[in-house]
Amino acid sequence: MKIVAIVGSNRKQSINKKLVVFMKERYQEKVDIEILPIEDLPMYNQDDELSPLQVVTEIKKIVATSDGVLIATPEYNHSIPAFLKNALDWFSRVDKVMAKKPVMIVGATPGVLGTVRAQVNLRQILAAMGAYTLPGNEVFINAVNEKIDEAGQLKHEPTIGFLDTVMNNFINWIEKTKQF
Ligand code: FNR
Numbered sequence: 062m063k064i065v066a067i068v069g070s071n072r073k074q075s076i077n078k079k080l081v082v083f084m085k086e087r088y089q090e091k092v093d094i095e096i097l098p099i100e101d102l103p104m105y106n107q108d109d110e111l112s113p114l115q116v117v118t119e120i121k122k123i124v125a126t127s128d129g130v131l132i133a134t135p136e137y138n139h140s141i142p143a144f145l146k147n148a149l150d151w152f153s154r155v156d157k158v159m160a161k162k163p164v165m166i167v168g169a170t171p172g173v174l175g176t177v178r179a180q181v182n183l184r185q186i187l188a189a190m191g192a193y194t195l196p197g198n199e200v201f202i203n204a205v206n207e208k209i210d211e212a213g214q215l216k217h218e219p220t221i222g223f224l225d226t227v228m229n230n231f232i233n234w235i236e237k238t239k240q241f
Contacts (some may be wrong), residue, residue, distance in 0.1 A: 063126070064127060064129050065097050066191060070134075077133040079209060080205075080215065081131065081167075084131070084167075085226065091239075094131065097148075098206055099145075101116050101120065105150040119202075124158040129165065130163070130192075131184065134167075136172070136180075139178040141179045149184040150188075152190070153229075161192070161193060163194075164194045164195065165200075165201070168200065169205040
């Protein structure tokens with residue numbers, strides 16, 4: 062099963078990227094997680110959407126041919142980062158590669174609320190795009206600096222257990238949405 066991961070942070074030491082790398086390793090027997098290079102996408106411009114740069118077409122094709130999408134988002138000013146929104150805007154147009162695509166959301170922050178507000182916002186955006194976001198299963202990882210070690214490995218067992226459950230639910234959701 063091929064899962065494309067979109068990390069909503071473009072910084073080198075991103076905790077959300079570390080989380081996805083952790084998930085890629087932990088669930089490698091179940092799913093193949095590939096991180097999408099959305100940093101290669103130009104700024105979305107409607108003038109270009111019918112004849113975009115080749116890189117846009119290539120990245121959209123990876124999304125289109127995936128079985129599902131995993132989004133790991135930080136919260137920026139109570140919403141999602143523009144970096145992530147830019148990718149989603151490209152994916153929402155012309156061939157609409159996120160329409161009917163199963164999506165799982167996770168988010169981590171050193172803050173208290175675990176990216177709740179960003180994820181509420183993200184679910185609304187994904188609904189507009191016609192994606193099949195996994196209902197419930199809200200992975201809000203707060204105080205993340207206390208939950209990962211120096212190597213970037215998640216070490217907080219309750220969080221790991223919940224992630225295991227949600228990943229299983231997502232795999233089942235991918236199968237279920239084929240009937241929709
Ligand atoms: C933040 N941060 C943040 N955290 C949060 O919980 N709620 C918020 O609204 C914001 N707002 C915000 C705005 C901007 C511009 C920045 C740069 C940061 C803190 C944020 O959670 C923290 O920097 C994370 O480490 C970002 O995720 P990555 O890059 O580590 O994946």
